[in-house]
């Protein structure tokens with residue numbers, strides 16, 4: 001992918017015009033846009049949730065975007081994984097995504113990592129990042145990502161879906177509950193049924209959270225779990241707290257403030 | 258006592274309803290775990306989900322030992338990991 005050669009301290013004429021409609025939101029402004037430009041964000045998993053999450057991070061002007069996925073595009077992905085198209089069947093999801101994200105916004109840097117999130121790879125993958133969107137499709141990988149993010153003090157924007165439902169929360173190591181505080185036990189499911197528009201919502205909620213945290217806008221989903229049920233049209237914000245007995249985030253200190 | 262129970266995801270599917278009103282008669286307090294066990298007797302499909310069940314009382318996530326009182330709103334649901 002082409003390197004982003006633009007200075008990180010200013011917005012070019014092209015960037016000012018490209019981002020004009022969000023910079024002009026009351027309380028947003030150029031300063032916050034510059035924060036997005038300086039940010040390095042990882043999208044872990046480019047499935048249904050990761051597709052929308054990464055597309056909106058790209059068009060919002062997140063300066064450096066890394067997409068991680070070891071999988072290849074399958075036909076049954078295409079009901080929801082909108083960054084992958086029929087012509088991409090059998091090819092790398094990370095590359096398929098990165099190619100399109102770069103076209104969506106040539107002003108940002110996009111990196112593809114065709115790798116799995118494993119205990120061996122995860123710390124290196126997360127090093128130096130400002131945040132990671134957890135769009136992984138299985139609990140073992142989500143837990144590995146959680147544990148590494150706790151070690152490195154990296155915020156995790158958790159997003160998941162099933163059927164017509166969305167869950168999202170913002171995990172700040174040392175401040176909020178971690179994924180293991182929230183879900184001490186995983187739910188085994190061979191195949192999770194998902195409507196594409198719902199996966200898209202999950203990704204967009206996590207991306208909105210990431211943009212707000214980087215830009216310094218409150219409130220966020222810290223210490224709260226969002227449950228959205230699109231079938232019955234229910235929306236709940238559940239207060240969640242750290243489990244004092246959680247072996248994984250016990251003693252983790254905050255990088256915040 | 259009476260409580261309202263909201264059900265999400267697989268718990269909603271297991272009961273076949275998004276919410277139920279539960280009348281516990283003369284009982285004036287019960288733990289979230291005991292309430293779930295009572296529901297699982299009425300809706301046996303909930304039994305399989307017991308180990309992964311998360312409980313919320315009046316919008317706060319709680320553990321199974323948390324007390325539920327008359328008029329409380331309780332929610333039960335499983336973890337979610339799909340993408």
Ligand SMILES: [Zn+2]
Nearest residue numbers: 178181246249
């Ligand atoms: Zn924890």
